[in-house]
Amino acid sequence: MASEHIEQKLALLPDLPGSYQMKDLNGKIIYVGKAKNLKNRVRSYFKSEHSGKTAQLVENIADFDFIVTSSEKESLLLEITLIQKYQPYYNIRLKRGTGYPYIKITHERDPKIELVSEVKPDNGQYFGPYPNVYAAQETLHFLQKVYPLRRCNGYQGRPCLYANMGQCLGPCYHEVPTAEYDAQIHKIQRFLDGDTKTVKKTLNTKMMAAAEKLEFERAADLRDQLKFIEATVEKQKIISKDGTPRDLFNFYLDKGWLSVQVFFIRQARLMKREKRTFAIVDTAEEELTSFILQFYNRKNAILPKEILVPKGVDTKMIAEVLHVAVRTPQRGEKRELMDLAAKNAQIVLAEKFRLMEMNESKTNGAMQEIADALNIPTIHRIEAFDHSHTQGEEMVSAMVVFEDGIPNKSLYRKYKIKTLDHADERAATMEVIRRRYTRVLKEHSDLPDLILMDGGEIQLNAAREVIEDELGLAVPVAAMVKNDHHKTADLLREEGEPHVHLDAKSQGFFLLQRIQDEVHRFAITFHRNLRSKHSLASKLDEINGVGPKTRQKLLTTFGSINKIANASIAELRAVGVTEKVAQAIKISLTALKDADS
CATH class of the missing domain: 3.30.420 (Nucleotidyltransferase; domain 5)
Structure with missing residues (x-):
């Protein structure tokens, strides 16, 4: 049943094409759609019965907006733009890059043919993408042999190695006519469009001519090139009568x-x-x-x-x-x-359905095992916390989220401890739990079914004090108790009570270990990254000639320690330091970065 607010907005929808954006309770866009008729399309979500993902979407809609367009085509373009901008949870979403290489002919006086991973607006000719990276590399090598362009860096007064091998047109020692390049490029285009028959015929003719002249090495090379075409370009069965990409x-x-x-x-x-x-x-x-x-x-x-x-x-x-x-x-x-x-x-x-059924059986069964062990009716979402520090300094905390037995990394959170400058597990736990669930309550977000602390009685009692006494929440809290090998062995629900044991061969036990390993990994990684940044920053103070003012200039100019470390000597000199100090900065920060990596 739609809320009064939504009912009022539905009555105001126009009979026009456009894009609509569904929002959750926090105002976050969770779905973007398009419509020929906004009024009919948006109303259908609230006036019809739904199932599956659509039903989940409707349950989470607290508000919606819409943008009227002049045509359905414009609404489609707007929909794609908004999906890629907001990445709504209920839309199909694709990553921006293809991850596939392209063969490129550069746009310059002496063009080159090369393999690239990105298409740029540089007037070059791009062919691809080629999903098989190895095939693309081999195709490029073949073209460089058969239809050479430029493979050197330009004029140097003498032929380069590739020119001597017949794999470069020779701008290294003379001016190559544009028409000669154009002729080669035309042949490359025909080849990449599938005209391998012409190439094979030409190579075969050259091979026979070389053999007649007793140029057996040349003939053997041409024979190998023919074999290459058969092994790479023509290794797949022809499925079309034309070469249209x-x-x-x-x-x-x-x-x-x-x-x-x-x-x-x-x-x-x-x-x-x-x-x-x-x-x-x-x-x-x-x-x-x-x-x-x-x-x-x-x-x-x-x-x-x-x-x-x-x-x-x-x-x-x-x-x-x-x-x-x-x-x-x-x-x-x-x-x-x-x-x-x-x-x-x-x-x-x-196949996906079969795997889903198997995984659902395992993960749901594992979650239920943990729930049964702790006398909780059911568990769908677990939030787990762990701390990390270096001998009591630079203390941080991290939270991971498992939903139905599967990690949801988009909900992971990192915390820098603000109220401590030394190791205090109880205070750190209270600060993080307080910050996390005060915000959850403020934003009306979903609470977990179980909170797990990676530790023992200290962390358990501290978390329960905040959850139950300060915030008045009824969320179960348990501690993951480790054995001598720093692996989760048992659960602890109440101080003084016996540990809750799980069968070491059960899915619940394996899931518990996965959660403990994941939260520990996440906390350690966060701490190491933070410590690395601090190490680089403090290193500036140890360099002779770098005082507080110079350090501030460097940070203001470059924006980060990593950018300072990557700057050239000339760029560092431009800040106002001497050649000697610039070299010292470069050597010190580069060495420290290498050591941290």
């Missing part, structure tokens, strides 16, 4: 989960595939459209010549946004590929 998307939907398959077709071959699974809120077709647009809106993405999508997806809309041909195959080899992608998507989703 195209990407194919298809999906399978079941139980509110969407399984997506992406086929990369390059050089008339299936080069690689990507697979993703998501729990979704909207229809499969709408979610796939969002996925495709985010897929190509990533940092290193290059559009193919053609995109293939299944029936029901708005090809016209995607084509208008991406400015590339988008089609739905009806028959032939492309249709067969589309069916193959759907079949793979179904297999992946079935």
Whole structure:
């Protein structure tokens, strides 16, 4: 049942296209959608029955906003922009980078061909991405041998090694005509577009001619190049009659989960595939459209010549946004590929469901074992705390969160102890627990079902004093008691009571050890990083010639100790220090960084 506030806002929704943003109790955007008709679409969330992830979303909606656009296309573009800006929990979200390399021909007087990991607005020609990094490297090496451009650093008055080997056009010793570069680049383009037949024919002709001239070494080299093409470029079965670079998307939907398959077709071959699974809120077709647009809106993405999508997806809309041909195959080899992608998507989703069932059985069973041992009805969320310090100094604390037996790293928290300059486990525990759950209450966030302290009676009593006496909360607290090997062995619920034992071979025991190891790791890592920063900062004071004023100038100019350590001698001199002091700063900070790493 929608609240009165939401009911009032629903009545004001216009019959226009736009984007809507669902918010939780804290005003955080948890879902972004688009609509041809905002009034009908947004009202459907509150006036219809839902299940799965959509039902979870609706339960958490406390408010919503909307932005009217002039067309559905604009609403789609706005939706993708807002998803990538706010990363809402209930939307499909993709990382910005592809992580795949590209083959690039540089835009300069004497161009080079190289392998890069990022597409830049530098007017260079980019080919890819190539999901198989090794294949991309081998393809580059082949092109450098067969269609050389520049491999040296430029004019040096004599041929470079590669020029002597026939793998550089020779700007190192003479001016290469632009037309010669253009001819090579055209051949490279044809090769990367799948025209390997022409390359093989040319190489075979050259090989036969070399053999007739008794140039057997040259013939053997050309033979090896032919074998390379067969072993690398042509090792996959041809699946298309043309070399058009195209990407194919298809999906399978079941139980509110969407399984997506992406086929990369390059050089008339299936080069690689990507697979993703998501729990979704909207229809499969709408979610796939969002996925495709985010897929190509990533940092290193290059559009193919053609995109293939299944029936029901708005090809016209995607084509208008991406400015590339988008089609739905009806028959032939492309249709067969589309069916193959759907079949793979179904297999992946079935496998995920099996794994989910197995993991759910293990993790839920482990959580219930811990709950039963502590006489708690049920546990879904555990928050665990640990401290770290160096001989009582630089004390810090950390919190990890496990939900249904799985760590939720987005909810982890770090704490610098503010009220202590020495080791005091009780005071540190009280400060961190007070800070954590005062904020939870203030923000109306969810409380855990169990709080675990990595320690013994001191930490347990301190945490309970804050939770029960100061804040008046009824959240169970227990301590993870360690054995002589610093491993969790038992649980302690009340001082003076016997330890709560778990079967050492049970899932509950293993989960408890995972929680203890994780919170200890997180606290130690935080402390080491902090100590490293402090060590670098204090090191400045030990350098002769660096006083308080110089130190402040350095920090103001560079912003951090790491940037000071990475600065050049000239950059350090620009702050006003002498050559000798600049060298001392460089040597001292670099040595300390190397020691810390």
